Amino acid sequence: MNLIEIIALVLGALTIASGLMVVLSTHPVRSVLYLILTFFLISANYILLNAQFLAIVNIVVYAGAVMVLFLFVLMLLNLSKDNEPKASNLMKLAASVAAGVLVLVLLAAFRETTLVEMKTAVGANSEGLVENLGNLLFTKYVLPFELSSVLFIAAMVGAVLLSKKEKHLID
């Protein structure tokens, strides 16, 4: 076992542990903070795979923007352990069913996977570098890429429409 494999193992364990803490910690703000930590650890995993662009974009988008909004909303609502609504039994049942379905899908996906040896040597894989990623996105995967941008615009227009409508009603 070489040094990189040890680092990969430790990182993976840390990532899973902090992911678990997101679910296990009872305080909403702490949960979000663990989620932020998880995103940073995932970025570290990307860097280990030499995917620098993905790692940084993961931090900019998820750790930097999305999680700031999460934290913002939590602080605005001032949620804490005391006034968190208690989950009813029906909700617990629904949650278990949803989680069970997710596990089923994941198992079905993982059933046929094989272990691939990690290419971790310096310069061994350049697939994650920004030039190659850009080339792929604008040639082979141009349709899904453009479609996802249309999806984002639709979501944006929807959000604007929702806020406009509310204002109209008040007038």
Next chain:
Amino acid sequence: MDTGIIIEKSILIVILFAVSLGAAAYLTLLERKVAAWMQNRIGPDRAGKWGLLQPLADGGKLFFKEDFIPTNADRFLFIIGPGLSMGFALMSSVVIPWGPDIYMFGKQIALQVTDINVGILFVMAISSVAVYGIMIGAWASNNKYSLFSAIRASSQMISYELALGVSIITVVMLSGSLSIKDIVESQHGMNWNIWYQPLGFIIYFVCLIAELNRAPFDMAECESELITGHHTEYGAMKMGFYLFAEYTHLFIGSAIVSILYFGGYNFPGMDYFSGNTLAILGVVAFFVKIAFFIFVIMWIRWTLPRFRYDQLMDLGWKRLIPLSLVNLMITAIVIAATSGWFSGNTTNENSTSTAQIESVEGSSSQTTNLNK
């Protein structure tokens, strides 16, 4: 790995650490001197000549003050908040090229800790997560004013980051690379990006001041409404950390502006020099530019009154973002036109990507890399 590189980089990191902290300490003095000058006062002049020992006296005072934690504060997060703020502030200096390569002990030494190929995105990432220091510390101190400050800081950061990012993209399109070293190298001599991107510079500079939480955008710590915002409950060196982080951000932010729009270490007439002379002059030119922008930001702080919160959001979302998008479009069209996209004789036949538009303008090495 080569031990020489490790030693070289370690020395560089230690120097950077010392310079960033020293600059931050002396910027507090500079700020007070500039404020005094603008208001026709003398400013601090008791400690040492021209008050030069004032930062040391301030630091010493902060170290010896009582270090307290409020009863209802979240102890762990309260302690970690200032640390995060400081850590993130110091991180982005590692990707900044401080000067041309120097030659020492028969080796070529780059004055940059690491030249990662997504350097400018790294800077953006750090500036976008830097707000966590404020948010965590403010939330943990369990104070209503601090909480307001955290909410304001986060929403302001999110609003201004978009225009900031778009104006960085325009610069990246001009230089054809995300690596900061390449961006600086593409502005050789007086070929600075400011001549091509005057509007982009103004947008970037306004957004930078907002990201730095400086007046007129210092909604997070506006004294008249929120006492001092996120560090209301902090004292001693923990508050010192917040102040240090703010001034370190100011230093690094000015460095990034000079890199993106004013050529970094490039200066007119640099072709007449070479080797170590060029390196030293380059570093001096870079620091002159940094000092100039620090002064401009301070000048703005002591000249303009603070925005109201809705004006701040209006400016961010309704003015700067559309402007920066228009600027992006115009730049893209001009780049496409100058590289022959509309006359039919394109350099890359099978390409429809902006990545390749960038590469036309960019360094030749990258163009060959893409054409493979």
